[in-house]
Amino acid sequence: MAIVGCGGMAQTYRDRLVPLADRIEVVATVDPLPDRAADLAAAFPPARPETRIEAVLDDIDAAVVMTPHHTHLDVGRQLLQAGKHVMMEKPLALTEDECLELIAEGDRADRVLMAAYPMRFHPLLVSLQEAVADGLIGEVFDASIWTEQYTRYEEGHWAHRRATLGGGQLFSHGCHYIDVLLRLLGEPVRGSHFGTRLGTPWMEGEGTSHATIQFASGALGHHFGTWGARGTQLGYLAQVHGTEGLLSVDIMAGRLRHTTSARTRTIAEAERHAKYLHLGVQHFVDVIEGRADLVADPWSALQSLRVIWRLYEAEQRGVVADLRGLVPG
Ligand SMILES: NC(=O)c1ccc[n+]([C@@H]2O[C@H](COP(=O)([O-])OP(=O)(O)OC[C@H]3O[C@@H](n4cnc5c(N)ncnc54)[C@H](O)[C@@H]3O)[C@@H](O)[C@H]2O)c1
Numbered sequence: 001m002a003i004v005g006c007g008g009m010a011q012t013y014r015d016r017l018v019p020l021a022d023r024i025e026v027v028a029t030v031d032p033l034p035d036r037a038a039d040l041a042a043a044f045p046p047a048r049p050e051t052r053i054e055a056v057l058d059d060i061d062a063a064v065v066m067t068p069h070h071t072h073l074d075v076g077r078q079l080l081q082a083g084k085h086v087m088m089e090k091p092l093a094l095t096e097d098e099c100l101e102l103i104a105e106g107d108r109a110d111r112v113l114m115a116a117y118p119m120r121f122h123p124l125l126v127s128l129q130e131a132v133a134d135g136l137i138g139e140v141f142d143a144s145i146w147t148e149q150y151t152r153y154e155e156g157h158w159a160h161r162r163a164t165l166g167g168g169q170l171f172s173h174g175c176h177y178i179d180v181l182l183r184l185l186g187e188p189v190r191g192s193h194f195g196t197r198l199g200t201p202w203m204e205g206e207g208t209s210h211a212t213i214q215f216a217s218g219a220l221g222h223h224f225g226t227w228g229a230r231g232t233q234l235g236y237l238a239q240v241h242g243t244e245g246l247l248s249v250d251i252m253a254g255r256l257r258h259t260t261s262a263r264t265r266t267i268a269e270a271e272r273h274a275k276y277l278h279l280g281v282q283h284f285v286d287v288i289e290g291r292a293d294l295v296a297d298p299w300s301a302l303q304s305l306r307v308i309w310r311l312y313e314a315e316q317r318g319v320v321a322d323l324r325g326l327v328p329g
Pocket of ligand 1 (some may be wrong): 009032071093118275
């Protein structure tokens with residue numbers, strides 16, 4: 001496998017990938033900045049650093065791509081056309097047409113194209129999903145997710161600019177949690193989004209985002225995300241209210257709690273403030289080896305982006321977004 005893009009996210013993956021050495025051989029790290037490629041290669045001896053993807057194509061079966069959003073289409077297409085399996089960091093690509101092109105390339109090449117949505121594999125969110133499906137809290141009528149971060153890169157970084165990021169905080173980071181809301185609550189009907197640059201003037205798009213979605217069941221979903229938090233109480237928190245109780249996931253504390261009028265108890269625990277990135281990569285390898293069906297498939301990843309694009313469009317026009325027909329019911 002090659003790691004393509006050796007910036008901040010690749011550093012986050014590094015410690016999670018090293019223990020997977022029995023399943024994955026990282027043969028090369030690729031980044032146009034040679035120092036970054038070399039720095040990451042050092043964690044996977046004898047992996048070699050390269051500055052061009054062409055230089056690794058003969059030696060790999062698959063790649064994990066962690067490059068800027070405006071490069072996802074070109075990088076993904078090149079890898080798929082060369083017959084490689086691709087795990088693409090979120091969001092899949094910048095626009096709907098780009099996503100569709102990548103999906104078509106994956107189909108043509110008959111290779112796995114997986115979207116890296118680690119929240120789909122996070123044990124607390126998996127347990128949350130199961131508890132909701134099992135009816136632990138009865139009929140769900142509200143799910144809310146808060147994420148508070150301070151995210152600021154160096155001046156001129158691609159993630160500050162709308163054209164290269166593809167939007168603002170909601171598109172780049174909120175896509176994880178819109179995805180979680182869709183999987184928890186089903187078919188979206190309408191919604192609204194308000195974003196602001198106040199507090200994050202380095203962002204060309206919104207640095208702080210509120211999205212509210214009404215679902216076909218009548219349930220409401222809300223996501224608050226900011227890249228401007230100078231402090232945090234909530235960290236990464238999800239709450240789901242049902243007619244029989246409350247489920248709350250605190251990712252920083254590493255626990256899922258179940259609350260009823262009688263008591264609160266912890267029903268699942270996990271590593272504190274962990275992204276469990278290795279579980280996504282393990283799944284990618286399982287799918288390549290035919291041991292599992294792809295759960296983070298590009299079509300469902302595209303659905304959360306479609307919701308975001310419609311929310312953005314409606315915000316610009318000052319209307320409520322019609323979200324019907326986006327997610328197969
Ligand atoms: N899942 C998460 O929680 C999470 C968190 C942060 C970032 N990400 C995602 O990871 C990806 C990368 O983000 P980042 O924060 O690491 O950005 P970054 O700017 O820190 O790193 C990107 C790297 O890609 C390199 N690069 C640019 N073009 C390239 C190309 N054509 N081929 C190979 N390398 C290339 C750059 O030189 C840079 O080193 C994005 O898709 C981002 O949304 C995911």
